[in-house]
Amino acid sequence: MSAPTLSTGKASAPPPGHHHPTTGPDSAREEFVRALRRNITAHGFLIGAVLCFSFFSWYPMVREFLLAFQKTEDGRTTWAGWSNLSYVFNDPAFWQAWRNTLLFTVLALLLGFAVPFVVAVVLNEFRHAQGYLRLLVYLPVMLPPVASVLLFKYFYDPGYGLFNRILEFLHLPAQQWLQDPGTSMLSVVIASTWMNMGGATLIYLAALQGIPGELYEAAELDGAGLFRKIWHVTIPQTRLILSLLLLMQIIATMQVFTEPFLLTNGAGPEGSTTTVVYLIYQYAFNFNNYGGAAALGLLLLVVLAGFSAVYVRLSRSSED
Amino acid sequence: MASSTLVSRRGTRGRKARRRDTGQGRQRTLISPAQLGRPRGRAVYWIVFALVALGFTLVFLGPLYWMVTGGLKTTQEVVQSPPTAFPSSIHTENYSQAWNVMDLAQLLLNTLYYAFGALAFQLVLDVAAAYSLSRLRPVFGRAILGMMLATLMIPATVLVVPQYLTVLDVPIFERNLLNSPWAIWLPSVTNAFNIFLLKRFFDSIPGELLDAAAMDGASPLCTLRSIVLPISRPILGVVSIFAVVGVWKDFLWPMLTLPDPGKQTLNVGIYSLSNGVPQNVLIAALTIASVPTLLVFLLFQRNIMSGLTAGGLKG
Numbered sequence: 001m002s003a004p005t006l007s008t009g010k011a012s013a014p015p016p017g018h019h020h021p022t023t024g025p026d027s028a029r030e031e032f033v034r035a036l037r038r039n040i041t042a043h044g045f046l047i048g049a050v051l052c053f054s055f056f057s058w059y060p061m062v063r064e065f066l067l068a069f070q071k072t073e074d075g076r077t078t079w080a081g082w083s084n085l086s087y088v089f090n091d092p093a094f095w096q097a098w099r100n101t102l103l104f105t106v107l108a109l110l111l112g113f114a115v116p117f118v119v120a121v122v123l124n125e126f127r128h129a130q131g132y133l134r135l136l137v138y139l140p141v142m143l144p145p146v147a148s149v150l151l152f153k154y155f156y157d158p159g160y161g162l163f164n165r166i167l168e169f170l171h172l173p174a175q176q177w178l179q180d181p182g183t184s185m186l187s188v189v190i191a192s193t194w195m196n197m198g199g200a201t202l203i204y205l206a207a208l209q210g211i212p213g214e215l216y217e218a219a220e221l222d223g224a225g226l227f228r229k230i231w232h233v234t235i236p237q238t239r240l241i242l243s244l245l246l247l248m249q250i251i252a253t254m255q256v257f258t259e260p261f262l263l264t265n266g267a268g269p270e271g272s273t274t275t276v277v278y279l280i281y282q283y284a285f286n287f288n289n290y291g292g293a294a295a296l297g298l299l300l301l302v303v304l305a306g307f308s309a310v311y312v313r314l315s316r317s318s319e320d
Numbered sequence: 321m322a323s324s325t326l327v328s329r330r331g332t333r334g335r336k337a338r339r340r341d342t343g344q345g346r347q348r349t350l351i352s353p354a355q356l357g358r359p360r361g362r363a364v365y366w367i368v369f370a371l372v373a374l375g376f377t378l379v380f381l382g383p384l385y386w387m388v389t390g391g392l393k394t395t396q397e398v399v400q401s402p403p404t405a406f407p408s409s410i411h412t413e414n415y416s417q418a419w420n421v422m423d424l425a426q427l428l429l430n431t432l433y434y435a436f437g438a439l440a441f442q443l444v445l446d447v448a449a450a451y452s453l454s455r456l457r458p459v460f461g462r463a464i465l466g467m468m469l470a471t472l473m474i475p476a477t478v479l480v481v482p483q484y485l486t487v488l489d490v491p492i493f494e495r496n497l498l499n500s501p502w503a504i505w506l507p508s509v510t511n512a513f514n515i516f517l518l519k520r521f522f523d524s525i526p527g528e529l530l531d532a533a534a535m536d537g538a539s540p541l542c543t544l545r546s547i548v549l550p551i552s553r554p555i556l557g558v559v560s561i562f563a564v565v566g567v568w569k570d571f572l573w574p575m576l577t578l579p580d581p582g583k584q585t586l587n588v589g590i591y592s593l594s595n596g597v598p599q600n601v602l603i604a605a606l607t608i609a610s611v612p613t614l615l616v617f618l619l620f621q622r623n624i625m626s627g628l629t630a631g632g633l634k635g
Contacts, residue, residue, distance in 0.1 A: 041540050042458030049449035050464060052509035055490060057471045060482035067482060124349050126369055133373065135621060136380040142617040142624075145571055146587040147606040150594060151387050154603065160401045162386065194379075202628055213348035220352055229350055255477040258571045262591060277477045284481045285576070297478040308473040 064301075067294035084295035094296075096271055097279040100185060101254055104275060107189040108253040113246060116197045120204035121234065134205065138198035145195065149262040152191040153178070156263075178264050181272035188273055192259045200245055207241040208234070240314065247311040251304055257281065276300050384610075391415060391604030398600040411600070418605035421597060426582065427589040428612070434574070434585060435567040437501055438508035442563045443556070445509045450518035451544050455530060465519070468512040477572075483507060484576050503577040504567060511566075514559050521555040522548060558627030561620055568613055 071080035088094055123133055140148055155162040156177040164174040177187045215233045224232060235242070260266055260273040266281070267274045276296065284293035355361045390398055391414050392407045418424060452458060453465050487497045487507075497503040525548060533543045549556070567585075574585045584592065586609045594602055617624060 038456065039458045042452045042456035042461070045448040045452035045456060045540070046458065046461075046464065048445035049468075049509055049515065052445065052506050053468060053471070055486060056483060056507040057479070057510040058467065059491065060479050060486050061471070061474060063482040063485065064478060067485075121350065122368070122372060125351050125365075126372075127365075128369065129373060133376050134625070136376045138621075138625065139380055139384070139614070139617070142565070142613045143610050144587050144613060145569055146590050147387070147610045148383075150590070150602065150606055151383055154390070154599065155383070155386075157399075160399045160403060162403060165402055194383075199628060202625055208349070209347065211349075216348060216350060216352065226350070234350060251475065255475050257477060262571075280477070280481065281572075284484070290481060290485065293481045297481060301475060301478045304475050305473065312473070 064294050064297060067290055068298045069291075071291045080291055084291040085299075087289075088292050088295045088299070091279075091292075093271060093274060093279055097274045097276045100271075100273060101256070101275045101277075103185055104189060104256055104260075105250060105253045107186060108192060108256075109246070109249060111189055111193045112197055112200065112253070113249055115193065116200035117204055117242070119197075120201050120208055121230070123201070124205060124208045134202065137201045140195050141198040143195070145258050146262065148195045149191060149259060152187075152194070153263055156187055179269055181268070181270040184264055184268045184272045188256075188260050188263050188268075191263060192253075192256070195259075200249070203241065203245060204238065207238045211237045240317075244311065244314055247307050247314070251307050251311070254300070254304060387603055387607050387610070391418070391600060391607045393600050395598045395600050398598075398603065414600050414604040415608065418597070418601045418608060421601065422590065422593050422605050424586070424589075424605060424608055427584060427586045428609075430578075430583060430589075431568060431585045431587075434501055434504045435564045437505045438567045439560055439563045441505045441509050442511060442514060443560065446511065446514050446559070447518055447549075447556070448544075450515045451522055451540075451548060453515070454519045454522035455548075456540060465515075468515055471510065471512050480572060480576070483573075487577055497577070499578055499580045499583050504574065507573070508563065508567065511563075514563070517559060518552075518555060521552055525551055554623070554626075557620070557623045561616070561624055562627065565613065565616070 068084055069080055069082075070077050071084065072078075119137065123130060123137075126133065158164060158174065158176050158179065161177070163177065167174055175183055178184050211234065215237065216229055219229045219233050255277050256275050257277040260268060260275055260278060261281075264273045266278045277300070280293045280296050280300070283289045283296065351361075351365075356365055389407050392410050392412065393404070393414075394409070394411055397404060397408060453461050487503045489496060497506075529547060530543055533547050538546070569587070570585070571587050571591075575588045575591075578584055578588065581589070581592070590602075590605055590609055597605070
């Protein structure tokens with residue numbers, strides 16, 4: 001650290017406290033000592049968090065990149081070039097895992113993105129019991145995931161489960177739910193939506209409450225009906241929040257792991273619920289293939305980085 | 321100011337009064353108050369309201385009802401087809417059996433220990449870091465903040481494998497943190513979002529307040545303790561709740577780093593024993609595991625909901 005850097009740091013943030021309007025080399029030295037002391041204190045406050053980040057965040061980030069191009073045999077680690085990536089690409093489960101993850105994402109967005117918005121629009125109209133209904137929607141978010149997931153597993157049982165009872169009551173054919181490759185992913189999505197929709201609903205509600213009422217009045221003067229008011233006022237006014245949440249949900253749902261892992265032991269019937277993150281888990285912890293896990297992780301990172309970049313851009317623009 | 325408010329109030333009195341009748345003075349929304357005031361509008365409103373309220377209660381409380389009562393049924397009744405809406409006889413012993421067989425007391429204690437340890441680490445280290453970045457502004461402070469925020473761009477699940485390998489053999493210290501609470505506590509500090517929330521709050525504290533303290537010769541630590549922290553109570557509450565709930569709800573990370581059955585969390589412990597116990601005992605265990613978080617939610621729902629909407633989107 002040199003004196004000029006220290007004084008630049010100081011210029012951007014003048015320290016509070018006494019200021020002696022003296023001149024000459026003495027004051028420059030005093031200035032330097034004060035800046036040094038201020039920086040030592042400031043870095044003392046930072047050091048704990050910085051150490052934690054170094055060991056458990058920044059170092060693992062670097063290691064993820066290294067692992068993807070390394071292999072370990074008989075305790076010796078050597079460079080593996082692209083072999084981890086080509087191994088991953090040639091795994092028959094690879095494309096299936098991406099297809100399943102995309103299917104989960106699309107279904108989860110259809111349910112988990114649209115349903116909370118409709119629910120929020122309806123709830124926002126209510127003059128009664130809004131607090132109670134808001135509480136209900138958010139209740140599952142607070143449950144331990146194992147509790148909600150194992151409960152849904154019980155409901156999905158084709159023999160004694162509640163869901164086939166409801167279908168029977170509605171005169172619909174019974175389903176095999178988690179045991180059928182055709183419905184297993186949908187079952188996972190339904191459970192996941194029930195568990196997670198509360199957060200999005202409350203964020204939409206807050207956004208809806210920020211819409212100036214005059215806009216609706218103006219739209220009514222122009223003769224707009226209910227759906228045209230939604231289309232021309234509600235959606236444009238909440239567009240930023242809608243797009244931010246859409247991105248956030250894409251990023252979150254493409255990393256789905258806990259729900260399929262607990263509901264169908266990860267792979268599901270005929271591998272129908274194997275997701276990319278479950279495949280990473282399998283590589284690393286069932287096959288001890290850390291290189292393959294890191295290579296697949298890197299691919300997921302690249303796919304999600306695009307969404308993350310757009311998200312950061314949008315949220316920056318919302319700050320201004 | 322006062323007179324202009326008076327004038328504008330007089331000007332809109334008619335409209336305001338009408339609004340109060342139907343909407344209790346709330347801001348107007350999609351449906352106009354006039355429309356709701358008409359008999360037909362009012363009927364539609366009440367029908368929709370009743371359907372939604374009933375539907376929500378069934379969809380969100382129904383499963384919880386099924387869980388609580390499922391834990392009270394006999395082993396035969398809980399897997400009986402068709403299922404019964406009310407337990408034909410009450411068997412509270414399922415709950416005590418779940419408590420004993422699955423060693424829920426131990427799992428609960430473990431989870432509390434991890435959750436509040438993580439909370440303490442986050443409160444001390446993240447608050448200190450955010451305060452330093454916001455108010456003390458050291459050299460490279462912006463770069464450090466940027467690197468912290470950059471971790472938000474990396475999907476958490478991608479980092480699980482290298483993080484796990486780090487925990488197995490922490491560099492420099494050459495320690496294996498497997499089965500140790502440090503494996504939960506230390507990584508929990510790397511919550512860039514918390515640091516961001518705290519820093520943004522500290523940024524909003526008026527500078528004169530802190531300058532005055534410094535003028536009186538207060539050290540930064542003293543200023544943090546006696547001025548910044550008391551003002552920051554709301555944001556500290558939000559951060560604390562999310563820290564505890566985060567550990568409570570986590571599954572993959574504790575499953576990997578705490579494989580010893582005596583050290584597992586509630587989530588992992590119940591999952592690993594779920595195939596070895598009867599269905600009714602398992603459901604009773606799920607009910608018990610849900611009670612603490614539900615209590616926290618009911619007690620702190622205001623803080624949780626405001627925290628969610630205040631900081632939920634920025635990052």
